[in-house]
Amino acid sequence: SAVISQKPSRDICQRGTSLTIQCQVDSQVTMMFWYRQQPGQSLTLIATANQGSEATYESGFVIDKFPISRPNLTFSTLTVSNMSPEDSSIYLCSVEDLLGGPKTQYFGPGTRLLVL
């Protein structure tokens, strides 16, 4: 199974600033995903990050607010731009686990973000 790390694990930020979250995988993976989990809520997919192409964003999420980079097959970043308190959430990256079956995923430990 893939081992996934995220940095930072948590942060407290001021509104109007931006935070870049890093996701590192210990093996090469084709697809990486970024999710948001607001307090007490379920997970919502933000975007799919493929190496060598632009990320594919889900409805309600835009590149200007959540720019994503995918420079290689083991790494991705998600930036939360111009933050507001509503952006306070856990942000999780995940990778597709081909051994588990189509679209099954391994998740990173998450980044807990609080915006003041």
Place this chain on the structure above:
Amino acid sequence: GQQVMQIPQYQHVQEGEDFTTYCNSSTTLSNIQWYKQRPGGHPVFLIQLVKSGEVKKQKRLTFQFGEAKKNSSLHITATQTTDVGTYFCVNTPLVFGKGTRLSVIA
């Protein structure tokens, strides 16, 4: 993808009691997945169901996929405190249900 509906939202059980969470869809599902998220943790993949009427077991956990592939259930026999967490069913592509939060009282 359409979000699947999960019930109940919360469940409190005495240790040793059984627990079931249900997932329902108005449309036919190609497959369904179940994940568990412990408090403060991240989701962990449990199982994927693909075939109509499929039943899979993992120790005290039994997963079922309905004959019409529109519903699924997760049943835990004789709950333990280690079962505490939120159980999510996931429709593809990548749409999480709202989850059922299980608490177990020792």
